[in-house]
Amino acid sequence: MKKYLSLRLLSLIVIAYMLIAFAWWSVLLYTKNKDAFIAKAEYMKIVMIAESTIKSDQEFLQTQAYQDLAKQYQRQEWMILGEAFVFVISLVIGVWLINRGYNKEIVVANQQKNFLLSITHELKSPLSSIRLILETFQKRSLKPEQVAKFTNSALQETDRLTTLVNDLLLAAKIETTYQPSKEPIPLTETVEDIISKLKIKFNTAVFKVDSLPDNIFIEGDRLGITSALINLIENALKYSPKPANIEILLRSNQQNIIIEVADQGLGISDREKKKVFEKFYRVGSEDTRKTKGTGLGLFIVNEIVKAHQGKIIILDNEPKGTRFRISLPASLEFKSELEHINI
Ligand code: ADP
Numbered sequence: 119m120k121k122y123l124s125l126r127l128l129s130l131i132v133i134a135y136m137l138i139a140f141a142w143w144s145v146l147l148y149t150k151n152k153d154a155f156i157a158k159a160e161y162m163k164i165v166m167i168a169e170s171t172i173k174s175d176q177e178f179l180q181t182q183a184y185q186d187l188a189k190q191y192q193r194q195e196w197m198i199l200g201e202a203f204v205f206v207i208s209l210v211i212g213v214w215l216i217n218r219g220y221n222k223e224i225v226v227a228n229q230q231k232n233f234l235l236s237i238t239h240e241l242k243s244p245l246s247s248i249r250l251i252l253e254t255f256q257k258r259s260l261k262p263e264q265v266a267k268f269t270n271s272a273l274q275e276t277d278r279l280t281t282l283v284n285d286l287l288l289a290a291k292i293e294t295t296y297q298p299s300k301e302p303i304p305l306t307e308t309v310e311d312i313i314s315k316l317k318i319k320f321n322t323a324v325f326k327v328d329s330l331p332d333n334i335f336i337e338g339d340r341l342g343i344t345s346a347l348i349n350l351i352e353n354a355l356k357y358s359p360k361p362a363n364i365e366i367l368l369r370s371n372q373q374n375i376i377i378e379v380a381d382q383g384l385g386i387s388d389r390e391k392k393k394v395f396e397k398f399y400r401v402g403s404e405d406t407r408k409t410k411g412t413g414l415g416l417f418i419v420n421e422i423v424k425a426h427q428g429k430i431i432i433l434d435n436e437p438k439g440t441r442f443r444i445s446l447p448a449s450l451e452f453k454s455e456l457e458h459i460n461i
Contacts, residue, residue: 162178236400247275248272281348285349289397303338313366329369334369334451336450356411358381359383383439385438428447431443
């Protein structure tokens with residue numbers, strides 16, 4: 119960081135030197151041009167007086183030769199001013215572009231550093247829990263209830279690892295070859311499945327699912343859509359104080375399929391709403407930092423929704439918290455062959 123700062127300082131000094139040097143050269147050129155004009159005009163006047171073409175200064179100022187010289191001088195003056203202006207503007211634009219690029223690089227570098235730190239933690243902590251459990255099994259003979267309890271936590275940790283690895287793979291795929299497939303997905307049922315799994319981990323959370331019609335089917339990439347739903351619902355739980363209160367609204371009509379996930383948690387400020395979809399971005403507040411995460415979740419959700427020609431927006435929930443709204447085109451609604459021929 120220190121290296122970057124001294125580099126930045128050095129480039130600012132060079133730019134300032136260039137500006138001062140250029141200003142000095144411009145002033146010099148300007149005055150030399152004026153001196154040259156005065157000298158030429160004087161010389162011209164002396165020659166004309168010697169040849170008796172003119173008698174007074176007044177007459178000299180009226181001559182065509184002087185008028186041409188004055189015009190040429192003015193043209194040169196404008197040329198110098200114009201070039202100085204273009205140079206300063208180009209320099210300012212250049213410095214602004216470099217600065218913008220530099221700031222972007224710093225942000226990306228910081229995000230990647232945070233990502234590496236969090237990913238290392240996210241990978242290590244389930245692995246050490248599983249190891250500890252296996253060591254306990256090896257060293258001690260446990261009662262069946264204890265075995266069941268430990269096995270259950272080991273399975274949960276394995277699930278956490280699987281989700282993380284899937285997210286990483288999906289994020290890498292999204293940036294290269296992701297093309298959503300077209301499989302029928304029972305949307306309402308998928309949401310209910312996800313909730314029943316999450317209820318084990320977040321046992322105090324209250325969920326409300328409101329689906330209209332009762333069973334919505336869509337056509338898309340099952341893995342991608344499921345991952346997007348898991349990410350949104352898990353975030354709603356992660357960023358809410360316990361007991362979390364989550365509402366999931368599913369609607370299908372002629373125009374759209376709407377999926378809303380609302381919580382009554384920390385909320386997201388308007389400034390952050392635009393940024394949270396960026397890769398590796400995590401809101402910098404202390405409350406958020408206390409939770410585990412990689413900043414990949416919403417990036418994946420947004421990319422999956424876009425790949426399905428949909429849109430995602432973040433709204434403020436009432437009375438508090440966040441409401442994520444996904445709208446997908448109605449063309450993604452799954453219509454079975456039987457429905458098509460109206461049997
Ligand atoms: P992660 O949860 O791994 O940090 P995400 O990409 O899922 O990454 O989310 C990015 C950031 O957006 C989070 O760090 C968090 O600050 C914020 N965020 C996401 N969902 C919510 C939510 N439901 N309520 C409040 N903040 C949220």
